[in-house]
Amino acid sequence: MAPRDTSKTKDRIIQAAFDLFYNQGYQATTIDQVIEKSGVSRPTVYTHFSTKEDLCQAYLKDRKAQELVDLKAEVRKGTTPRERYLAVIKGVGKALWGTGFRGCAFFNMISEIADPNHPLFHEARQYVDAVRELIRDGVIDLKASDPRYGKIDVDHVAESYYLLVGGAIMASQEYREKWPVKRALRAIEALIGD
Template identity: 35%
Template structure:
């Protein structure tokens, strides 16, 4: 197998596993389903990832990278730091209204593990730390008196909006969170 086809198989596995895990969860994404859905032999899965846990970790790391790149790019389109702080929620609302929105993949998968040292929980924690760091960057650009505190408060609003929109099926929770963010920014 040449490196191009090896890379294509790996990407197909990651794409398929990400879709299945996001839609149905880790536990419901068995190897038989992954083989059937991806069209890739079970042996190839183990060749590329070793274990299902390794595959899940790779899926989440790739999703983290892609989601954060997308989110940063969209939020940074706003012209000023204040507008970017509010755009956090405008961008989330767009995501909430998209086909297939099922909440935060990291919260969903972390909820399937009880061990705080589990690699899935580690990746989820790292994702939230990156998100917090990005929000903090904008708070610093904005010139907030207490950028760490404001970033943490905005992260709570972000997480609350994601979970409420997912569980209650209503994208407008992003609007409510944005109104609360506006009040925090102006105080």
């Protein structure tokens, strides 16, 4: 029998890891589960990824890229500076509702990995940095778009926005309900005086 196409095999492994690491957490997920879900054998996993940690890092990189693409697409869909400003919380909300309220993969990673010098911790924080920057860009654009928004304190609005997003993610996970995102949206509107 001819060997399977390599890239597809690797993708299947990552896809299995994607679901398992996200839904169960890093430590609660075993390589055996990855094997079963991907339909690939044990040594095959270890030819593509040297360790479980290595596989997790690949998963996080993948997820980070994917979520940021989605979030930026949500921003681009906005037709006004205000809509683009609100796009991040709306995009986060949509993402959460589609995933059974397991919250943010990167927050969960940081909760699991106590050591801030751990590579997986670093990987997760890069995502957080990117989201904060996306929020900040929206605030800056909004401020420049209209004299009405000229008095916005960019630091204050951007960082409060980020805190509200983070709180809404955690609260969604705690309660498995939609109100935290709705509430955050209202509070984020209020930040700019709406």
